[in-house]
Amino acid sequence: xxxxxxxxxxxxxxxxxxxxxxxxxLELDLERAHINMRVAAYLSYIWVNIIIAAVVSSxxxxxxxxxxxxxxxFSFLLLLLDVSLVALLYFYFMRMPNMRAKSRAKKINLHLxxxxxxxxxxxxxxxxxxxxxKSLSKQRIYGEIREEALWIYRDVELLGRDIVSAIxxxxxxxxxxxxxxxxxxxxxxxxxxxxxxxxxxNKADQYTRENRVEQRQLIESLGIMAEAYxxxxxxxxxxxxVVLPVMMxxxxxxxxxxxxxxxxxxxxxIHMAFAVILSSMITNV
Numbered sequence: 001x002x003x004x005x006x007x008x009x010x011x012x013x014x015x016x017x018x019x020x021x022x023x024x025x026l027e028l029d030l031e032r033a034h035i036n037m038r039v040a041a042y043l044s045y046i047w048v049n050i051i052i053a054a055v056v057s058s059x060x061x062x063x064x065x066x067x068x069x070x071x072x073x074f075s076f077l078l079l080l081l082d083v084s085l086v087a088l089l090y091f092y093f094m095r096m097p098n099m100r101a102k103s104r105a106k107k108i109n110l111h112l113x114x115x116x117x118x119x120x121x122x123x124x125x126x127x128x129x130x131x132x133x134k135s136l137s138k139q140r141i142y143g144e145i146r147e148e149a150l151w152i153y154r155d156v157e158l159l160g161r162d163i164v165s166a167i168x169x170x171x172x173x174x175x176x177x178x179x180x181x182x183x184x185x186x187x188x189x190x191x192x193x194x195x196x197x198x199x200x201x202n203k204a205d206q207y208t209r210e211n212r213v214e215q216r217q218l219i220e221s222l223g224i225m226a227e228a229y230x231x232x233x234x235x236x237x238x239x240x241x242v243v244l245p246v247m248m249x250x251x252x253x254x255x256x257x258x259x260x261x262x263x264x265x266x267x268x269x270i271h272m273a274f275a276v277i278l279s280s281m282i283t284n285v
Contacts, residue, residue: 003041010044018043029097032175033104034147046093053089057082101175107144108176113211115145116182116204123200129163129186130156148174164190178207221281225274233270237262 003011011018022039030042037045061082065075115136122132130153136142137150148170155166164187171183182203189199240262 003037007037007041007045010048011041014044014047015040018047026094026097028173029101031173032101033097035097035100042097046090049093050086050090054086057086104144104147105175105177108148108174108179111142111145112176112178112182113204113207115139115142116200116207118142120197120200120204123197129196133163145179148176148179182207218281222278225278225281229274233267233274237267237270 018040021043026042027039030037030039035042061078064070064078070078118136118139119132122135123129127135133149133152133156137146137153139146142149151173152163152166152170155161155169156163159166161169167183167187171180171187174180174183185199185203186196189196241259244262245259
């Protein structure tokens with residue numbers, strides 16, 4: 001995918017300097033995240049964004065300090081917050097390829113058992129590995145597995161590699177350890193003179209069994225979380241909102257601010273916490 005005009009401008013400004021700061025790890029993260037940019041181009045893009053963010057936030061801070069006539073203490077805290085936000089933004093951009101690669105790995109693992117059943121069925125029909133990955137690369141239902149298969153077939157069709165070399169290349173760049181293990185086993189099977197058909201079928205059965213165990217564990221965990229949610233976020237909150245005012249009235253120390261804090265702050269926080277936990281449980285499967 002070619003760079004857009006803004007990215008090209010960033011590279012013209014800082015490309016030569018960014019070449020000196022390129023690292024193999026960042027290059028691998030970009031490749032695993034399927035971010036089709038060179039390391040120098042990506043670093044240049046980050047630096048320009050950070051410069052723009054720093055300038056805009058600094059101008060905003062200066063405007064707030066002058067407009068509200070803030071004293072030295074508040075001005076220092078505001079500037080410290082400004083620097084911290086810019087530093088966090090830079091850290092986010094640098095970590096973003098790695099985070100996206102991990103997200104891709106989770107999606108690959110999620111679709112892997114079903115994709116392997118497809119591969120095993122094709123292999124049982126006598127289809128060659130090259131044609132298997134070609135057909136798999138057209139199946140959008142398998143998500144990120146399709147992208148991995150597309151890269152393997154691209155190496156064979158466009159770069160002229162044999163299927164074993166293409167699979168080895170993908171072993172180095174795939175973010176999923178499970179998919180890497182599957183590809184390594186396929187390469188070993190071919191190089192040792194074994195048949196791929198039994199290997200594909202055995203791996204499909206293995207990952208299907210593992211997927212069933214993981215899904216069963218997930219359902220049990222979700223059941224426990226549902227009970228905890230009903231107890232803490234529903235029944236517990238209702239009990240607090242009923243019992244606390246009664247106790248305040250009895251003790252003649254009614255405090256409306258505490259009830260407002262519980263209703264407006266504590267209740268949304270506990271619901272969001274459960275939502276985040278459930279989301280992380282589902283995406284980690």
